[in-house]
Amino acid sequence: MLEQTIQVTLQLPTEIYNRVADAAGHEQRGLEDLLGKLVIEGLDAHLTLRELFERLSHQYCTRLVREHKLDQSPTEVLHDLRNLREQIAHELYS
């Protein structure tokens, strides 16, 4: 699903623009993309710890609903995590 976007014109001091352009080049991403990310991160800085976690939790649970996994019981969740732990450990330390 595509997010609705609004185009804005932004005026920046040359020095700031150059810093963003350098960072975009360094991260191999578009200038607009990086500026959008920086705005989001700036807004996030004003959120409380709970608000940040609630947003992440909402995102995570929405995905679990799509994957039909949100109704797993706590016992099933722990069981799956134990299996995953063993699988990763066997792959890394065989």
Add this chain to the structure above:
Amino acid sequence: MNSIRDQVAALDTNEFIFALRRAASHPACEILLFDRLNEFQIYIPLQILLELQCNLSRNEMHDLFLILTKAKAVTWDYMPAPTALVRQGESRGAKKGDAVITAHLESANVRYLISENRHFLAELPNLPFEVLTSAEALQGLD
């Protein structure tokens, strides 16, 4: 001082998963992370990082990384656990995965593991760290 407030604690993967699910069965996981994370010095070893990566999407991991910077202190340990310690744990009867977590915590000298999985206590006696549930960890703060 010897309380969880002053010591580094590892957070097990199940703490993150139950908190993000906002599991009614484990309300303390949500409180610990959503409300009290900034009072903990946390340690995330490679094994738990990989488990989180398997459970969370790339964007979700990115957001989690940013949120965890709100902890009092956070250490991401990208080094594999010492193989000798993993073998030692297995020889004492632990499953390989739990032996890996034990080796990580022992080598990093971490005093607490916060986990809803009590198997650690049953599998390995005389652990070099204390296993607390999220509810017990919260009690330790108050």
